[in-house]
Amino acid sequence: MASASGVSMSLSSITCSFKKNQVPISSLKSVSMPIKGKSFQSLRLRTGPSRLRVSCAAKPETVNKVCDIVRKQLALPADSEVTGESKFATLGADSLDTVEIVMGLEEEFGISVEEESAQGIATVQDAADLIEQLISNK
């Protein structure tokens, strides 16, 4: 996945991975990903007026798997609208649901999610991005 072209990562997952290194986004001139052994072959950097934006999106399959796990946990009908942009809170997930969803994601993808990272997950997309980041770290 790491070598896929057109990699775009949402800002929230960048913030999650940089928190540990305490690198303020605004001071980034070149992005060196703290991901072991992988290098992004093509990374689009778009500098906006006041901040650096790096965009990178998880594979659709990952997003769909997350949607399925969320639907199952919240007992939502199969046709209910759940997309990458869906926020867990607006779908009706409370804290116990969220923790169960994270546990479901850990089992499905064989990853381990720390509390710090889990706290940053607000949408399905956030979860999918984090999953792919953790998978590529393995």
Add this chain to the structure above:
Amino acid sequence: MASFTMKIHCFQRNFSFSSSALVPVQLPSRMETHFWYILPDEVKSATLLNQYLDILSPCEKENVLRMHGDNLKKSALLARALVRTTIARYQINSQVSPTSLKFRKNIYGKPEVDWQNHYDRNPPPLHFNISHTSSLIACGVTLDSPIGIDVEEKQRTTKNNILSFARRYFSPHEVESLSIISDPEIQRLEFLKLWTLKEAYVKALGRGFSAAPFKNFTIRFRAATKGHLHLSGNSNSKASEIIVESSDDPKTLTSNWQFALLELTGSHYAAICKEKDDDTVEGKGSVPMKLTVRKTIPFVEDQCISGKDALVLVGGL
């Protein structure tokens, strides 16, 4: 409920309802905790729901309407209405109304009142915390001490196996205390009690979940016999108290937090965690939490709850 959104938009203000004033209430003392709750099923009037919608900020209204489905919209609406009306009752200042209240989040994201221009200086140190399930929404209020609450339906089941879940998220002591329970139903109920208490503690700390990972602290019940550290493990004993211990240093009791666990209307568990008042004697015997429980339908009625409708399971009055 399918017409919930429709009614909101079609509602015509043909005549004015005398907006019955909120019954004012005295501020809690430093020793007290006020616990207010709404049962969404008891609120059916579209007129009333519109009244609640009217007191929300534009941002809150947007958030309510963004929720998926009528039931979620309703509980989101009632949660905000409960917070605003509850705090406004304390009549701290005649300029404070449910609509005029402003809120902000602390640096960790915990919501608090932003007294702004209601006060030049020394705003009342009122703390609050909310929690909701689809069938009950609650708000806890204290004076001068951080508070966290969590409510859960007793019927709540987990998708994951309880012990698997506990092994992943709870402390070893807690897993142990759950695994010795042979009846799955009792095990599930004990799990829910632990969950709500752990949630309430982390919310009281107010520093986000990563600041107090669930694995790193243990909640347990002990008999509140003076001077006797006897782990009874029986959470139904009214004589027991709830304590929290840090895994980093098990010998240190995090004794500045007090807990109460309630069973409401036979259907919900409510956990309350509050920082002890400085003047309270620390560590020597349990300090009962002075609790006032009220069921409310803001603008309509308030009911003081005691006895069988709000059974205090642990952490007596």
